[in-house]
Amino acid sequence: MIIQAAQQSIELLPEKAFLWRQENLLGLSDLHLGKAESYQFAGVPMPSGGHLADLDTLNHLIHQYAVHRVMILGDWIHNKYSLSEIVVRDLHSFFAAHKTVEWTLLLGNHETGSHDILRNMPFHFVEEELQIGPFLMTHGHKNPSTDLFQIQGHTHPIVNIHQGALRLKLPCFVLEKRALTIPAFGSMTGGYAVKPGINKRIFAIGNGEIFEVE
Numbered sequence: 001m002i003i004q005a006a007q008q009s010i011e012l013l014p015e016k017a018f019l020w021r022q023e024n025l026l027g028l029s030d031l032h033l034g035k036a037e038s039y040q041f042a043g044v045p046m047p048s049g050g051h052l053a054d055l056d057t058l059n060h061l062i063h064q065y066a067v068h069r070v071m072i073l074g075d076w077i078h079n080k081y082s083l084s085e086i087v088v089r090d091l092h093s094f095f096a097a098h099k100t101v102e103w104t105l106l107l108g109n110h111e112t113g114s115h116d117i118l119r120n121m122p123f124h125f126v127e128e129e130l131q132i133g134p135f136l137m138t139h140g141h142k143n144p145s146t147d148l149f150q151i152q153g154h155t156h157p158i159v160n161i162h163q164g165a166l167r168l169k170l171p172c173f174v175l176e177k178r179a180l181t182i183p184a185f186g187s188m189t190g191g192y193a194v195k196p197g198i199n200k201r202i203f204a205i206g207n208g209e210i211f212e213v214e
Contacts, residue, residue, distance in 0.1 A: 001203060001210040005180055006134035006149035012173050014208050015057050016183045018151070019065055023132065026061055029073035029139070029153025030108070030184035033091075034082025050188050051087055055094050058185075062098060070101055071130075073153040073182070074108020074139030076118070083117055095122055106130060108139040108154065140181065149178055156184040158191030159204050159213050169193070172213070173203040 001012045011019040017028035033051040040046055062070065077083060083091075095103075105123040118125070129138035131148060140152030161168040171183035171191065177199045184191065196202045202213040 003175060003180075003203075005151075005175070008134060010151075010180065012203055012210055013061070014205050014210050015061055016171055016185045016205060017061060018173075018180075018182055019067070023069065024067055025069040025071060025132075026065060026067040027071045027073060027137070027151065027182070028058070028185040029182055030075040030156055030189060031058075031072070031077075031186040032075055032082075032184070032189055033077045033186065034084065034087045035186070035188045037082050037084040037087055040084075048084070048086060052090060054186050055090065059094070059097070062101060068100060068102060069104070071104045071137060072106065072123075073137060073151070074106050075153070075184075076105055076108075076123075080117060091121065104130070106137060106139050147178075149180070151180045151182065153182050153184065155181060156189050156191040157181055157194045158183070159195070159202050160193055161204065161206075161213070168206065170204040170206050172205060173210075175201040175203065
């Protein structure tokens with residue numbers, strides 16, 4: 001689904017990412033890679049390997065749209081305990097397969113304490129926010145004051161769908177007058193429920209499709 005923002009066409013993808021074709025840029029946020037490993041470190045039993053599905057989806061998008069720029073709007077990993085030997089090995093293989101991609105990571109709140117580890121990955125790091133054309137790209141946890149159209153993550157928006165006996169919680173994009181909030185890309189993330197309202201449009205993701213919630 002294509003929306004208009006700041007006089008630009010932005011394509012919302014059912015894989016919980018967005019595509020800005022004019023800049024050949026794929027954007028996503030909140031993967032929280034290695035979340036299971038961080039729970040294991042804390043003594044909570046949880047199976048490893050959840051990061052592989054997310055990396056596979058990202059790999060698919062890079063090839064499908066032939067993008068050369070990927071921007072992560074924060075929370076690439078869950079915390080500094082996420083990077084187990086296995087996760088690091090898998091990330092090394094992933095990046096080795098995408099050497100021509102320009103990677104940018106806006107440091108989110110979950111990257112705190114992990115900067116030195118992350119510098120071993122081929123990211124261009126952005127400490128705060130980044131202006132690209134008419135957009136201010138940001139993680140979303142600091143609410144910068146700006147007149148630019150803001151694209152952000154952080155809140156993991158979901159929408160509750162109630163139709164008869166049907167009860168669903170679906171990831172969604174939230175389009176407001178001056179901001180687009182994108183859903184968490186990661187498969188092991190919770191969510192914050194949102195509702196449509198004045199100057200707030202909700203685009204839910206279900207069954208591989210995107211639809212607007214009235």
